[in-house]
Amino acid sequence: xxxxxxxxxxxxxxxxxxxxxxxxxxxxxxxxxxxxxxxxxxxxxxxxxxxxxxxxxxxxxxxxxxxxxxxxxxxxxxxxxxxxxxxxxxxxxxxxxxxxxxxxxxxxxxxxxxxxxxxxxxxxxxx
Numbered sequence: 001x002x003x004x005x006x007x008x009x010x011x012x013x014x015x016x017x018x019x020x021x022x023x024x025x026x027x028x029x030x031x032x033x034x035x036x037x038x039x040x041x042x043x044x045x046x047x048x049x050x051x052x053x054x055x056x057x058x059x060x061x062x063x064x065x066x067x068x069x070x071x072x073x074x075x076x077x078x079x080x081x082x083x084x085x086x087x088x089x090x091x092x093x094x095x096x097x098x099x100x101x102x103x104x105x106x107x108x109x110x111x112x113x114x115x116x117x118x119x120x121x122x123x124x125x126x127x
Contacts, residue, residue: 007040016040019050026054028093033086065094072101073108 009032012020020032020040027033032040039046057067068090075083091101 002034002038004038005041006034006037009037012040014043016043016046019046022054023050035082065091065096068094069096069100069104073104073111076105076108077112 007016009020020036023032023036024030036046036050039049057064060067062070068087072084072087072091075087088101
């Protein structure tokens with residue numbers, strides 16, 4: 001349950017409404033995700049976050065699927081059910097198989113565990 005009021009899409013006006021429409025169109029969703037509805041009460045922050053998301057996922061050297069795989073790995077390592085769900089659905093839409101997603105999550109689990117181990121042991125990189 002959200003701890004702040006989420007902007008109701010039907011109450012959005014001006015620039016917030018424009019951004020909400022762009023989010024739905026860009027993400028191919030019939031609704032605005034809760035993250036952006038939470039930011040809708042602070043239009044400058046909504047615009048800044050959406051601009052960064054849109055820019056990072058739309059351009060650069062990595063393809064969208066690779067970026068979504070990385071985002072899912074981070075969400076899993078950070079234990080964010082919200083973003084695990086969001087990125088898993090996005091990956092399915094991008095054609096990721098169950099096997100690819102499972103392998104990625106196994107890798108994220110291994111890397112998280114090994115990072116915890118070497119940090120706890122106080123090891124320094126040899127390279």
